[in-house]
Amino acid sequence: MSPADALIDCQDAALTFGRGPNAVVAVHGAGLRIHAGDRLAIVGPSGSGKSSLLHLLAGLEQPTSGTVTWPGLSGLRDIGLVFQGDSLIPALDVVENTALTLVLDGVPEGRAREAALGALAVVGAADLADRLPEEISGGQAQRVAAARVLAQAPRVILADEPTGRLDHATGSRVLDALLTAANETGAALVVTTHDPAVAARLTERHTMRDGRLTSADSVDADTAHRLGEPS
Numbered sequence: 001m002s003p004a005d006a007l008i009d010c011q012d013a014a015l016t017f018g019r020g021p022n023a024v025v026a027v028h029g030a031g032l033r034i035h036a037g038d039r040l041a042i043v044g045p046s047g048s049g050k051s052s053l054l055h056l057l058a059g060l061e062q063p064t065s066g067t068v069t070w071p072g073l074s075g076l077r078d079i080g081l082v083f084q085g086d087s088l089i090p091a092l093d094v095v096e097n098t099a100l101t102l103v104l105d106g107v108p109e110g111r112a113r114e115a116a117l118g119a120l121a122v123v124g125a126a127d128l129a130d131r132l133p134e135e136i137s138g139g140q141a142q143r144v145a146a147a148r149v150l151a152q153a154p155r156v157i158l159a160d161e162p163t164g165r166l167d168h169a170t171g172s173r174v175l176d177a178l179l180t181a182a183n184e185t186g187a188a189l190v191v192t193t194h195d196p197a198v199a200a201r202l203t204e205r206h207t208m209r210d211g212r213l214t215s216a217d218s219v220d221a222d223t224a225h226r227l228g229e230p231s
């Protein structure tokens with residue numbers, strides 16, 4: 001595939017926080033291209049730079065050197081973000097939270113609500129629609145975050161440690177929701193994780209260590225599915 005086919009093209013991108021003796025190089029010259037249909041894991045321990053890399057890919061941070069471009073996207077709104085412990089707005093119920101990105105984007109409320117209810121059904125959270133965030137668990141909140149991204153129908157979903165604070169079974173359901181969201185919308189999916197079991201469910205893995213994106217391996221989707229099945 002040529003660079004022009006890429007949704008996101010990250011070329012030798014570095015990100016440094018601070019200056020002089022206090023400077024922290026969070027990402028050293030990372031190269032990565034994201035294409036439609038990709039199911040990619042960025043695996044590494046805490047502090048290795050995974051979130052920083054994801055922020056570069058999302059356009060939330062400017063690279064200190066190198067470039068990040070979005071040749072296959074019409075705007076950064078084509079990117080859907082799911083963060084660890086994703087914050088839902090406490091005063092809005094689940095369906096309103098799910099519809100929020102669409103409403104902010106100018107979609108009429110009725111249509112946004114309909115799309116949100118459909119997305120909640122896809123991730124198995126339709127029964128939570130009328131609850132407030134304080135009335136649902138952390139795992140359920142992450143599934144709602146996946147539904148919100150599904151309703152948005154982005155071209156790329158970037159998920160930062162979406163299963164980080166969850167037990168294995170709950171994390172697995174959240175990942176199911178994200179994979180379903182990506183499959184339903186045809187979006188590329190990029191997930192950062194420190195959990196090899198999460199990484200095993202994606203088809204391509206990159207390793208992040210001390211800010212360096214080091215290696216990648218690929219397996220076909222069937223193998224990834226088998227590897228990711230709970231034993």
Ligand SMILES: Nc1ncnc2c1ncn2[C@@H]1O[C@H](COP(=O)(O)OP(=O)(O)OP(=O)(O)O)[C@@H](O)[C@H]1O
Nearest residue numbers: 017024025026044045046047048049050051052053
């Ligand atoms: N805003 C910031 N200012 C200064 N240093 C930062 C900032 N954000 C991140 N860092 C530093 O950059 C490095 C990489 O952090 P980053 O959050 O990207 O790692 P991570 O792999 O996502 O970790 P975690 O899994 O704990 O979120 C760390 O040393 C961190 O302390």
